[in-house]
Amino acid sequence: MDGYRLAAPILFALDPEKAHSVGLRLMRFASKTRTEPSPVETSLGELANPLAIAAGYDKTGAHLRSLSRLGFGYLVAGTFTASPWSGNPRPRVARDRSEKTLVNALGFPNPGIDAFVLSLASQGQIGVPVVASVSGKTEAEVVACYSKVQPHVAGVELNLSSPNTPGLKDLREPAAFAELAQAVKAAKVKPTYLKIPPYVDEAQFGGVASLVRRWEDLGFEGVTASNSLPIEDPRMAVGRGGLSGPPLLERTKAAVSRIRRASSLSFEVNACGGVSSPADASSLLAIGATTVQLFTALVYQGPSLVRQILADPDFRLSSRTR
Ligand SMILES: Cc1cc2nc3c(=O)[nH]c(=O)nc-3n(C[C@H](O)[C@H](O)[C@H](O)COP(=O)(O)O)c2cc1C
Numbered sequence: 150m151d152g153y154r155l156a157a158p159i160l161f162a163l164d165p166e167k168a169h170s171v172g173l174r175l176m177r178f179a180s181k182t183r184t185e186p187s188p189v190e191t192s193l194g195e196l197a198n199p200l201a202i203a204a205g206y207d208k209t210g211a212h213l214r215s216l217s218r219l220g221f222g223y224l225v226a227g228t229f230t231a232s233p234w235s236g237n238p239r240p241r242v243a244r245d246r247s248e249k250t251l252v253n254a255l256g257f258p259n260p261g262i263d264a265f266v267l268s269l270a271s272q273g274q275i276g277v278p279v280v281a282s283v284s285g286k287t288e289a290e291v292v293a294c295y296s297k298v299q300p301h302v303a304g305v306e307l308n309l310s311s312p313n314t315p316g317l318k319d320l321r322e323p324a325a326f327a328e329l330a331q332a333v334k335a336a337k338v339k340p341t342y343l344k345i346p347p348y349v350d351e352a353q354f355g356g357v358a359s360l361v362r363r364w365e366d367l368g369f370e371g372v373t374a375s376n377s378l379p380i381e382d383p384r385m386a387v388g389r390g391g392l393s394g395p396p397l398l399e400r401t402k403a404a405v406s407r408i409r410r411a412s413s414l415s416f417e418v419n420a421c422g423g424v425s426s427p428a429d430a431s432s433l434l435a436i437g438a439t440t441v442q443l444f445t446a447l448v449y450q451g452p453s454l455v456r457q458i459l460a461d462p463d464f465r466l467s468s469r470t471r
Pocket of ligand 1: 227422
């Protein structure tokens with residue numbers, strides 16, 4: 150029996166936020182994943198495999214070495230902001246164990262970008278590329294955070310899609326986005342991905358697709374599709390949050406295939422949302438995703454899920470034939 154199965158009943162008896170921080174600390178005892186690489190060439194360099202932990206799992210970036218031992222091809226840390234944020238009032242995370250979903254309204258609690266840079270330096274070699282997720286309430290905050298972190302990481306994911314930080318929606322308005330994207334481009338020295346909101350319907354995604362087109366036209370490397378789905382939820386102190394887990398998979402497929410159809414082959418699409426099995430991960434690679442990120446399924450299934458995906462023949466084949 151793996152360690153996660155022993156720990157799971159205790160973790161699920163705890164409040165979800167507490168359980169997450171205990172789980173992260175226990176992760177350093179997880180056994181190292183030893184799977185043959187299924188290499189993939191991306192703008193981050195050659196990855197050992199196209200599977201990654203999504204933003205928000207390691208919000209402080211203090212657990213990257215433990216996460217790299219699980220076998221991921223790269224890691225997304227954060228989301229970080231220019232100065233420390235405490236996030237929204239609690240309760241701000243809830244589980245639905247029967248659906249294997251989470252709802253979160255965290256609102257970016259994080260130690261700030263300076264603390265992350267120091268923490269990263271103190272961890273030594275992580276062993277796999279690290280991507281920093283950054284955000285902010287204004288263009289100036291976003292660009293300050295972006296500029297500070299670039300020298301220390303392999304790439305950056307610009308998060309303008311969290312449903313829990315009201316100002317972000319304003320930064321996605323076409324004029325504000327055009328200005329922000331220009332400012333980010335002027336400061337860019339590392340591969341940079343835009344994390345977009347999930348597919349809701351054709352009208353809504355049409356608006357998202359025009360942001361993606363502008364992003365690609367400016368020469369950015371790719372996008373991460375997608376963030377959690379905004380929903381009303383009375384369990385959250387703020388009354389709403391972002392849904393994650395299996396119900397997002399079909400939306401992720403819709404987003405990936407639409408972006409893939411509309412963009413050049415070299416534009417990278419990191420698929421994220423609802424991946425909870427090897428078949429889910431390989432189906433996203435098969436429709437044109439460059440890499441696959443996951444979060445919620447790791448909470449419910451533990452590190453053995455990563456091993457199963459990396460050992461899966463279809464996943465390995467889809468990765469090689471990309
Ligand atoms: C508790 C929690 C916190 C999250 N925090 C962030 C975050 O800080 N930044 C971000 O871009 N996405 C964040 N996300 C969204 C995930 O990165 C991912 O886009 C989403 O959960 C869908 O993937 P999944 O179904 O595999 O969980 C968070 C998700 C959860 C469940």
